[in-house]
Amino acid sequence: MMTTHGTGGTEQVEDRSSSDEVSRPPRVFISYAHEPASEAHGDLVRQLWLFLRTQGVDAHVDLVAAGQRQDWSLWMADEIREADHILIVASPAYRACAQGHSGPAVGRGVQWEARLIRDAFYADQHALNRFVPVILPGQSVDGVPDFLAPATTTVYHVRDLRPGVRQVQVASIEHVTTRQRHAAGRPPVRQLAEVSIE
DSSP: OEEEEETTEEEEEOOOOOGGGTTSOOEEEEEOOOOTTOHHHHHHHHHHHHHHHHTTOEEEOHHHHTTSOOOHHHHHHHHHHHOSEEEEEOOHHHHHHHTTOSOTTSSHHHHHHHHHHHHHHHHTTTOGGGEEEEEOTTOOGGGSOGGGOTTTSOOEEOOOOOTTOSEEEEEOOHHHHHHHHHHTTOOOOOSEEEEEOO
């Protein structure tokens, strides 16, 4: 266990790493839905993935895996099981699929993925730092599924991920970078920070 201090007080957080794993980058799985009304949403997910990779995070997303034939149900289960942290990208389609309101033939992949995430969260409800709701530009807290309790827990807003922007304002996702920050002797942060991506 480790203790973090933020604007909401002191929080006990389980450290899933052993001392041998501190040097390895955190493994992050990005879970999102394809938004039928917005190709821009998929582009932003890709930009988030690329941004995390440039920051030394071992980020995983289906965009890369789609380059070869997959058994997607097994791929999703493996990614969720192996991830130190799961970023759930809020959107209307994600919320509808995660809450069973999209119909059986719509968004089957994200329905399955959200079911696996809900199950993992249900099995270990104290691992709040493992399941991180993220809101990209153009989306709102209304796209966060209820099981993540967006009204009572922290939701992370990414303000800007435009290509070519040298200083990107992003919500500092403490849960994703805690190990790296502690290893470097820097405290975790929760507020917006400017991060150089040179």
